[in-house]
Amino acid sequence: MKIGVPKEIKNNESRVGITPAGVFELTKRNHTVFVQTQAGFGSGFFDEDYLEVGAIILLTIEDVYASSDMIVKVKEPIESEYGLIKPDQVVFTYFHFASSEVLTKAMIDSKAICIAYETVEDADGSLPLLIPMSEVAGRMSIQQGAKYLEKPIKGRGVLLGGVPGVPPGKVLVLGAGIVGIQAAKMAAGLGAHVTIMDINMKQLRYVNDVMPNHVVTEFSSEYNIRKRIKETDLIIGGVLIKGAKAPKLITKDMLKDMHPGAVIVDVAVDQGGCFETTKATTHENPTYIINDVVHYCVANMPGAVPHTSTVALTNVTLPYVIKLANEGWETACRNSLPLSKGLNVVKGKIVYKEIAEAFNLELSV
Known part of the structure; x- marks a missing residue:
């Protein structure tokens, strides 16, 4: 199969879909891998690294899409990529469709096969x-939250x-899943007093068993x-409903009850966010303030630590990429x-x- 790895072009997104180690596993199975020049640069991987393991370097994103049967990315295609996607082309990436009707309709129109990382189950x-x-995002949420609590950047000064x-x-x-547990672990490590909430009592019992006493x-x-x-x-908002929009657990009227300068970090922003006042931000302009509450709602938080994130992502996506390449998407x-x-x-x-x-669109079964 011909597999394409384009350079990510979403704002401040430095991850890449496949590491050189991943490309090696594909080329040794006689698949062809096209990598856009400098696609891995932000993650610390260079064109030479990909060439050494058999990749073919292409100059433009247009060339990558045009040459490939399957595209392997990190983030969802953005508007400038919609027209590059071909009918019957497999696109394997994070999509988070439920948060964007525009993206959903664009992919419907493309006639492509869209396989979303976040719903592989x-x-x-x-x-x-x-x-x-x-x-990554759960741990980062505490790092970022601690930083934006500082007074010079409008936080409470705590x-x-x-x-x-x-x-x-x-x-x-909010949420005792992967994000919530990792956030609680980091916050506890800093010595903060942590309360973690969920509606799943089994999960709360697990948290109670594994966390230190200052996590309640x-x-x-x-x-x-x-x-x-x-x-x-x-x-920290870390609530996830598989493939669907996140519930709004904190409404705008609740903000008035919070300390001025308090910080909220919405890790669920990719799925529409679990705060009513959430709107997606970027690493370039990560925060905004409503009712004196600092909102951090960056939609690609792990993109700020691209080397760690890219290696961690390829570790888990590669077996599926290989299966799709070996068998074709239908058989796989x-x-x-x-x-x-x-x-x-x-x-x-x-x-x-x-x-x-x-x-409210038609479901095909």
Whole structure:
């Protein structure tokens, strides 16, 4: 198969779809891999690294799309890429369709086969291609939140870990999944007082067992959230509903009850965000302020640490890329239930229920 790896062109996105190690595994299986020049530069991988393992370097993104049967990316195609995608071309990347009707309709019109990393699902319900980026984003959420609590960048002026004689900052984590657990782990490591909320009691019991004593669990409800936000310095939104829009757990009217200069970090922004006031931002302009509350809503947080993120991502995507390349998408998806659940849009038809429901579009079964 001919596989294309274009350079990511979303704002401040420095990750790349495949590492040189991944390309090596494909070329030794006699697949052809086209890599756009400098596609890996931001992640610390150079054209020479790809050439050494058998890749063919192409100069333009247009050349990569035109030459390839399958495109392997990190982020969803943006508007300038829509016209480059060919009918029957496989596009394997993070799509997060439920947060963008424009993207959804563009991919329907393209007649391509769109396989989304974030909906590939194992038998136990886990999302293997989302986990590593959720781990990165969860840990980063505390780093960024701690930074934006600093007064020079409009935060409250609180050091999360406190110092002797001064209590630590208070962190509220919404969601006890991968993002939430990693965020709680980082916040606890800094010495903050952490409350983690979820509606899944089994998950809360797990958190209670593995976290230190200054991480407390609480059942998530509107009442409990409204109570907690009055005393919280940093809120992390890490709620995920597979393939669907995230629920709005903090509404605009709740912001008035928060400390001026408090920070909220919405890690669910790719799925529409779990705060009513969320709007996607970039690493170039990462924050905005509403009702004196600092919002950090960068839609590609792991892109700020591209080397770590790219290696972590290729570790989990490569087996699926190889399967798609070896067998073709139809046979691969027929033989792999996890991969079949990654199918979102196929030749102009929506095949994933939550996306159809998000925009009241027809579902093809």
